[in-house]
Amino acid sequence: MSEAILKVEGLKTSFFTDDGEIPAVDGIDFSVNEGEILGIVGESGCGKSVTSLSIMGLLPSPPGKIVGGHIFYKGEDISHAKESKMRKLRGNDIAMIFQEPMTSLNPVFTIGEQLMEAIRLHNHLSKKALTERAVELLKLVGLPRAKELLKEYPHELSGGMRQRVMIAMAMSCNPKVLIADEPTTALDVTIQAQILDLMIKLNRETHTAIIMITHDLGVVAQMCNRVVVMYAGKVVEEGLVKDIFNHPKHPYTEGLIQSIPDLYGKKDYLHTIKGSVPKPGSIHKGCLFAPRCEFVMDKCRVNTPELLGDSHKSRCFLHQEKA
């Protein structure tokens, strides 16, 4: 087992609003090893994006604030690091790509200007060297006509090309960890396949660890080594992809997997999870999934289960009893 490069321990992030404190992320633990692809899955509002923003130190503050826990990068706690330190880390060590390739590029600057800005901030290079590096990066992400592209504006590019530019920008300083927040959600399937392929290739060639945040279990199954399943701000299950898909140990994960319509076979009815995700900030006693769980027991409504297990962890009394 290689060493954990990024470690999140008991992270709690809350938003302070007029309605009081709303815990978006409520004590999560996970770690990312060097060179691996870790998936974080969950439905809207489960806190997966807030987790990534907390790691990057990009939480909109106020109202967002890390209220507890630690984030260790190479053994150093960065959860409350100064902005100047985070600036050095961001891009150089931890980079991020976002869901909307449309809105994450500045429309009034050329691709070249934006790409070279990212490189220049972390390296002292001559203008010529900068251009060379930018062209090299665009080629790395499989974009044709790299030289001409540098002079073009974001609106001249398609969604898939823009996402490639974003990846090039994120990879510009050879980060150790790349956080990808729903990088393919806005793209068509055939373009999604291209981007996922590119990310796997980059991961193999550069050994950059990738945290893949997604709601699509298909993407997780095809890309990731390990996966963290989140529900209502908590990790409910964590383990190797093959373990989670073959032997899920939490009714939520099980339900999610069964809810997906099958591309290779027809079922008359889809499995459903009744009800919907609890509203963040609503007060609950016991397991957060209990109101929707089909195997709910009396104690689930009273006590909160812990995340237990070695390599395959789950937060469920049912499976902990079996073990």
Place this chain on the structure above:
Amino acid sequence: MSEPLLKVENLKKYYPIKSGGFGKVSETVRAVDGVSFSIREGETLGIVGESGCGKSTTGRMIMRLIEPTEGKIMFQGKNIMNLSKRDMRKARKDIQMIFQDPFASLNPRHTVGRIIEEPMIVHKMGNRKQRQKRVEELLELVGLSAYHARRYPHQFSGGQRQRIGIARALAVQPKVIIADEPVSALDVSVQSQVLNLLKDLQKKFNLTFIFIAHDLSVVRHISDSVGVMYLGKIVELSESENLYNHPNHPYTKALLSAVPVPDPEIKTKRIILEGDVPSPAHPPSGCAFHDRCPVAMDICSKERPHLKTLEDGRMVSCHLFD
């Protein structure tokens, strides 16, 4: 075999691009370029394709929310293209639509009761009391409760709002429902609830669905037959089992292989298509897919293939099957 309930022939929508002075038309965007299909009562036709392929335009043209440039829409043996605006309004009682965005398609200032009642007012159905009773029935039918009628859309989650949209579409007892990406804004666990609901309602009222979506597995789940669109044309149309198990057209094959399968044991051999979908203002010559096609031949760049019916009843538009 019964007569098709709805038959679309050679439907086209061209948008002119005006440039220069005096509204001179310099180019045309062929959003939908000759689409034909038919659908029998109680069945579901799925239309899949990537963004910009014209699937939503096709759906809206059937309701004449977008006026087609050319083509015929035969509904119950009558061409609804010939109807006046006023008669078309009446005809929409039989054809209703469910929209993609459950946040944008419900008026935030109206109560849910009012929203569901409105189509009945438009089509002059019943008196106030009867309509209110019907609203309550509809709410229960889609899995909500009668007391929800007094609430406003913002008080509901995405899945619940989509149920309200479905109730509204059902209010006037339509025969055909056109669902344009009805579940793509929803989370998986809620998506499956809505899909099951649609199936139940179809059985109960013998509804005919046209289900437009980009998610291939969702379309497979709900459809009896599926049409695959690329750049404004149907490239393959067949019974759904057949299409998914033995895709014929190279585009269908690539599209299917690109879907990430939620099972780590299945490693599909992905056919990665090069490049992007070309602009519909400048479609490639010949077959629109030839510049991305992994098995393109010489003829593909010269001649445009036509949708042909194969021996097993499948329809495909590709020179490989000449």
